[in-house]
Amino acid sequence: MFSQHLEIVQQHTDNALAASGHDGVLIYANHPHNYFLDDMPWPYRPNPHFAWWVPEAANYPRSFLHYQPGRQPVLYLYQPRDYWHSVPTAPQGEWASLFDIRPFADHSELPDFSLLKNHAYIGQPEVSPLDANQTNPEAVLNPLHWGRSYKTGYEVEQILAANKRALKGHQAARDAFYAGKSECETHLDYLRATAHTEAELPYGNIIAQNANGAILHYQQLLREPFPEFARYSFLIDAGACQHGYAADITRTYAWNESPFDDMIQALDTAQQQLVNQAVAGQSYIALHEEAHVHIGDILHDFEVIKVPGQEAAEMGLTQVFFPHGLGHFLGLQVHDVGGKQADPHGTPIPQPEKHPYLRLLRTLEAGHVLTIEPGIYFIPLLLDAARDNALGKHIHWNTVEHFLPYGGIRIEDNVRVGTHEAYNLTRSVA
Ligand code: GLY
Ligand code: MN
Ligand code: MN
Numbered sequence: 001m002f003s004q005h006l007e008i009v010q011q012h013t014d015n016a017l018a019a020s021g022h023d024g025v026l027i028y029a030n031h032p033h034n035y036f037l038d039d040m041p042w043p044y045r046p047n048p049h050f051a052w053w054v055p056e057a058a059n060y061p062r063s064f065l066h067y068q069p070g071r072q073p074v075l076y077l078y079q080p081r082d083y084w085h086s087v088p089t090a091p092q093g094e095w096a097s098l099f100d101i102r103p104f105a106d107h108s109e110l111p112d113f114s115l116l117k118n119h120a121y122i123g124q125p126e127v128s129p130l131d132a133n134q135t136n137p138e139a140v141l142n143p144l145h146w147g148r149s150y151k152t153g154y155e156v157e158q159i160l161a162a163n164k165r166a167l168k169g170h171q172a173a174r175d176a177f178y179a180g181k182s183e184c185e186t187h188l189d190y191l192r193a194t195a196h197t198e199a200e201l202p203y204g205n206i207i208a209q210n211a212n213g214a215i216l217h218y219q220q221l222l223r224e225p226f227p228e229f230a231r232y233s234f235l236i237d238a239g240a241c242q243h244g245y246a247a248d249i250t251r252t253y254a255w256n257e258s259p260f261d262d263m264i265q266a267l268d269t270a271q272q273q274l275v276n277q278a279v280a281g282q283s284y285i286a287l288h289e290e291a292h293v294h295i296g297d298i299l300h301d302f303e304v305i306k307v308p309g310q311e312a313a314e315m316g317l318t319q320v321f322f323p324h325g326l327g328h329f330l331g332l333q334v335h336d337v338g339g340k341q342a343d344p345h346g347t348p349i350p351q352p353e354k355h356p357y358l359r360l361l362r363t364l365e366a367g368h369v370l371t372i373e374p375g376i377y378f379i380p381l382l383l384d385a386a387r388d389n390a391l392g393k394h395i396h397w398n399t400v401e402h403f404l405p406y407g408g409i410r411i412e413d414n415v416r417v418g419t420h421e422a423y424n425l426t427r428s429v430a
Helices: 002-020 048-053 138-148 153-178 183-194 210-214 259-276 284-301 309-315 380-387 390-394 397-406
Strands: 024-028 064-067 074-078 100-104 119-122 206-209 233-242 245-254 369-372 375-377 408-410 413-417 422-424
Touching: 002 024, 002 048, 002 138, 002 153, 024 048, 048 064, 048 138, 119 138, 153 183, 153 233, 153 245, 153 369, 153 413, 183 206, 183 233, 206 210, 210 233, 210 397, 210 408, 233 408, 245 259, 245 408, 245 413, 259 284, 259 369, 259 375, 259 397, 259 408, 259 413, 259 422, 284 309, 284 375, 309 390, 380 390, 380 397
Parallel strands: 024 119, 074 100
Antiparallel strands: 024 064, 064 074, 206 233, 233 245, 369 413, 375 408, 413 422
16 A cells, blocks of 8 residues: 555656656655754654655654655665664565665765755755755645645555544543543543654644633643533544544533533534535635534524524624634644645635635545534633624623633544545544
8 A cells, every 4th residue: 555655656756846847856854953052852743745755754863765756766764873862773564665775874974965966855954955946946845735635545544543543542531521630631541542642642632621622722731620510611632643644633522411512512513514515626615614604503593693604604703703714634744735725836825815714725626635623612802802893792792601611612523535425534433
């Protein structure tokens, strides 16, 4: 399966180099960065372009991949003589046999890459051996980003495996919430169940109880649990990785049967309808707008707002309760590349004025993998602003008061777009 993936990566790269007029590409794995005035590194993330070629990319910092169309890719694998850190062992298995692997212990053993004729370099620019105009050239990056937006069978398998792993964590986190554990304890249970260290997560876990669920990228992890009489809700947005590919999943739970619990169910139903529409030919902008109508209808049904969904969406009322995009491409990066390109050359799709935070503007095609993540939140900052403007009169403020302590709801699944069908990669492995 990986060999087919590698062939497709090579085709995309051949096309990108042909279009930009290059004879080859040098892709740097990247290296760890230290904290300011310190000798300790930040958690390391490899260059995603390197990870597109090399499955265990996180293990090979400071390595280089050299590719010229028609030739076997060469992996210059950094194996330093180092007794301070573990040194990567020689790669084994199917994927390794597809590369010409040349270990090196010191940069002096590498060829002089500055002599490479008519090449592009992709990676951290400060160590580029090539001229600035050959370093991360958009004429190469744009078609590669376009190519990366169509996932190979191997890539879908990795995202599925990442989902499987993340769901183990979600189950443990749900149990922790209903056992009355704190946000921090819940986070630790999640790590244990996924066997991930914190640094290996694709993004920092969002583990939010009660009103914290209204903070979209909440990161605090309270050490103390809320007292039982004041436990209302739990929102968890947490993923996992497989060979560098991410899962990105959100669930929301109510402590008790309550209107909030019913609202979770209503949003879940709407979310699944939206997921089913993620098929080839669907405009993602239109799907985002449809989500606003669903959310408006739910808010109307629960007597949060006084007008039905369509009208609420048109006047901008639903933006108060759903102030982020419906989702994004997913892959080697959680917010994966290519979502705003009209074509391989990188012509931008204009950002709709009404939807400044939408990260995916394309018409969907088979092979795209994306998230569908509608939300309903009670965010004091946005509600206070609405109270003071023309939207305020359309809101039932007493109902808002009721829901404020619950924070918010988000339901997020990972979806592969098919020609006639959407494949829910999250629920299919649940
Ligand atoms: N976890 C980040 C996001 O859902 O986009
Ligand atoms: Mn997401
Ligand atoms: Mn998420």
